[in-house]
Amino acid sequence: MATTSGSTTDPSPPAAFRSGFACFVGRPNAGKSTLTNALVGTKVAITSGRPQTTRHAIRGIVHRDDAQLVLVDTPGLHRPRTLLGQRLNDVVRATLSEVDVVGFCMPADEPLGRGDTFIAEELSRLPKRTPVVAILTKTDKVTDPDRIGARLLEVSGLGEFSDIVPVSAVRSYQVDVLADVLVSRLPTGPALYPGGELTDEPEQVMVAELVREAALEGVRDELPHSLAVVVEEMVPREGRPETRPLLDVRVNVFVERPSQKAIVIGAGGSRLKAVGSQARTQIEALLGTPVYLDLHVKVAKDWQRDPRQLRRLGF
Template identity: 35%
Template sequence: MSEPFRSGYVAIVGVPNAGKSTLMNSLIGEKLAIVSPKPQTTRNKILGILTTDHLQAVFLDTPGYLDPEYPLHRKMMESAKGALKESDLILALTDISIPGFAPIHPLLLSHLEEVRKKPVVILLNKTDRVSDDIIAKAVVFYQDQLPAARAVLPVSARDSVNLDLLLSRIGEFLPVHEPYFPPDDLSSHPVRFFIEEIIREKIFFQFDKEIPYSTAVQVIQYLEQQDRADKIEAEIIVERSSQKGILIGKNGTKLRDLGQAARMDIEKLVGKQVFLKLFVKVREKWRRDENQLKSFGY
């Protein structure tokens, strides 16, 4: 007799920069979630779907756990908590390349306590950067941090090391259930969302200091055109006019570079050529304003 089909939601949580988005992308085999070397890249709960012959795992990539400093941070922590509540299985990702290891964030521990009946698997990520000795020490350190965890598994999200094993462990924990999504679906977010994320990713790569953290992106127009490039207009929202100047650059060069980099990825996403027009707008203190946060999708 064949095994019954299993299906469920799998939350991926952990500190900023641990490699949560990288892990989800590697598991799914597509670059769905944006990734950057800077912390706090992910701001929303991002859904990614993996369907095999035996199972459907609906992954929820989340913003990294941090001490909230402003309302945007609080929204980010709410969305991580929401993912924990929706999930059937929790993958707690750690970065073991950090010397001495970082303890699991206290806010994550308290959120896990609220969902303590759910299985948690600890993933020790970035094993490609450390020795076997460090991996062995990390197993002990994190099992001690979270004694209720059902398993501790070393992985490299970037190099796809141990992900087959992880997938079979995921299968063990998912309930017997019909698939939630059609087998070919990779996500449930609209194309606009991914376009905004791609532009944000390029900002994370091309700008430093507070700029990536002070920007939001909104697609304001998407005009599909037959036999011609689609027309996309997007606004980049910043908090101060000085930031607007930095984003635009001398003679508009910075904004042009940004638009070019984003356009290439957007074209891969939509599978055709696009015209991308970017505008920069100042919305003072948007990160602290509930209404603006909502209108920007947070």
């Protein structure tokens, strides 16, 4: 609209600010956590080549001039074999009922399978008002464009999606496009979190997740499902000068069998030492202070199937 001076034009009013929650779902190891971290721009969810790494609904916050997108990275939705598996699925279903848009992640380097069909059926039961965006992840692992095209056709036949977006979190391919698509599906409203805040996870939860990620490196296939980590204590060491603080962090790593304890500890404690070194570096970066990490490995027999022990371990 022209001003009274006739020489300038008022800028267009800014588009309405959008804010809300997006949930990533998919079968285990579909790239949800890596994608969450790529969108947020920093590490808020642990990643691993092993399935069922994520145990909690981790929130990462994307701040933009036009929107605030809160991402919820959930455990992989799957047909459960244990009580833990049932409770992880409950986390996913509870999250699905509360978000504004759902991102259904399917890896480009693997054929669609029964797990994807199972999730598509779950998503078909959502209220029609909840849009579902199909996300073809890990496109960097497929070099043939024809294979990508064929996989996109398969995905389109799996259900009714508001959008289908191929991405590579590793190469940042179309990550910004996906962010635009998700934001476009959010309601208008004010920011939900203060600027600069990247996650609402408590520090103890993040510390436990970093220890578990380090412990998952290079272990046998059965171990990831059996690992649980609990931070018992995080306290500043007394008597330290203000210029040289030190945080004492005491952590218990729980497994289900003595044989698994031996795997985590390694010959002469070598593996546990490596886990501690890797985790401590990540924890110090997270907390911004030197850390003394005291790790202990304990056996909690068949904890995945024991309601009492699941409660004790935070599930």
